Amino acid sequence: MSERSAAPAVDPLEPRPRRAPPGHWPDFTTYFLRYPPGLQEVVRVTFAASGPGACAFVDRAIELLHGPDGARTVERGRVLVPADPETQLVIAYWDDPVAHRRWAGSAAVEGLLDGPAPPAHWCETAVLPLTHSEAHFGQRTRQTGLGRLEGTRHEFCPMVGYWGAARDRIPASADDELEPGAMVPGPIAGGSGDQWIVAPANLCTIRTSQDWHGAPADHLAWYREQVEPVLRAGVEHLHGAPHESGCVAVRYVQETDLEGADVDRTCVLAHFRSLGHLEAWARDHPTHHAIFASAMEMVRRFGDDLGIRLFHEVSVLPLGRCHGRYVGCADDAGLLRRVDDEAA
Numbered sequence: 001m002s003e004r005s006a007a008p009a010v011d012p013l014e015p016r017p018r019r020a021p022p023g024h025w026p027d028f029t030t031y032f033l034r035y036p037p038g039l040q041e042v043v044r045v046t047f048a049a050s051g052p053g054a055c056a057f058v059d060r061a062i063e064l065l066h067g068p069d070g071a072r073t074v075e076r077g078r079v080l081v082p083a084d085p086e087t088q089l090v091i092a093y094w095d096d097p098v099a100h101r102r103w104a105g106s107a108a109v110e111g112l113l114d115g116p117a118p119p120a121h122w123c124e125t126a127v128l129p130l131t132h133s134e135a136h137f138g139q140r141t142r143q144t145g146l147g148r149l150e151g152t153r154h155e156f157c158p159m160v161g162y163w164g165a166a167r168d169r170i171p172a173s174a175d176d177e178l179e180p181g182a183m184v185p186g187p188i189a190g191g192s193g194d195q196w197i198v199a200p201a202n203l204c205t206i207r208t209s210q211d212w213h214g215a216p217a218d219h220l221a222w223y224r225e226q227v228e229p230v231l232r233a234g235v236e237h238l239h240g241a242p243h244e245s246g247c248v249a250v251r252y253v254q255e256t257d258l259e260g261a262d263v264d265r266t267c268v269l270a271h272f273r274s275l276g277h278l279e280a281w282a283r284d285h286p287t288h289h290a291i292f293a294s295a296m297e298m299v300r301r302f303g304d305d306l307g308i309r310l311f312h313e314v315s316v317l318p319l320g321r322c323h324g325r326y327v328g329c330a331d332d333a334g335l336l337r338r339v340d341d342e343a344a
């Protein structure tokens with residue numbers, strides 16, 4: 001074997017951190033996600049509906065998501081921020097992109113979206129390349145999202161506790177700055193208020209998850225009084241200041257069971273123009289500073305027994321990996337909201 005062919009191959013899913021201070025070792029234990037061999041990308045679809053008929057629409061979507069070629073995991077919720085219009089939503093993940101394509105192209109799914117007089121609804125599809133993704137957990141939990149996929153496991157995470165750690169956990173960031181791509185042409189309009197748009201290259205999507213199921217009463221009281229209000233304020237800021245923050249869309253979601261009853265978990269689902277925009281908000285803005293400070297105080301107070309389980313997943317999406325369809329929605333709904341330098 002030649003010397004050249006003997007060189008060890010770079011594992012495209014192995015993070016190669018570049019930003020940790022020399023000798024860095026975290027003060028606390030967190031975990032990042034490892035995937036089953038061969039898994040390269042995951043499809044996440046978010047369906048939402050508002051107004052009369054929204055619940056029935058979401059119920060039907062859930063039925064289809066459990067049907068042939070359906071999703072591996074299905075989660076439901078109602079949007080708390082923005083509160084208007086009242087919106088029900090469902091978030092589904094496939095670890096088989098081919099099955100997802102068959103599902104999305106099936107007559108039953110097309111019938112749901114194009115059917116007679118559906119309520120106002122939208123559907124955002126993101127193909128998350130695992131080379132461009134990171135999933136980070138405060139505890140070894142499988143509460144939502146990527147963490148629930150079969151064959152995934154938690155591994156101790158040294159890449160935490162410094163700014164740039166999230167970027168370091170994304171394997172592709174070792175060779176790519178993941179800069180924001182140019183804006184894509186505006187939405188393609190169909191009939192009946194139907195608008196379809198492709199996201200610009202390197203849109204960054206984040207889902208954070210906050211779960212207090214079974215938390216001791218004092219942990220929950222602390223979370224509700226100290227953390228939740230600043231989290232909500234942060235989301236409201238992002239929603240209200242898209243050009244300042246580069247946040248294209250954000251939704252603060254009360255998660256429910258599949259029948260629509262509240263469970264002890266919320267999530268924030270947000271899209272930013274780029275990873276750099278997301279990092280800048282997290283690093284520089286007083287609203288995330290307040291979230292960060294209250295969370296660190298909670299961790300210090302309750303230590304390893306903390307009953308509030310925190311998790312987030314971040315992906316940077318190359319061009320063509322993310323699109324949205326909005327029917328009967330406001331012109332700035334979801335990815336339709338243009339956040340670029342010209343609009344700022």
Ligand code: HEM
Nearest residue numbers: 160161162163164165166208231268270278282291292295
């Ligand atoms: C209850 C909710 C939240 C809590 C408790 C929380 C807490 C934290 C903490 C403790 C860190 C530092 C972790 C480390 O040392 O690597 C952090 C980093 C970060 N947070 Fe939050 N956060 C929350 C919500 C959010 C939301 C809603 C977003 C975005 C929409 C966000 C974006 C980020 C990002 C991107 C980083 C990583 C920055 C970097 O590594 O450079 N966080 N957060």
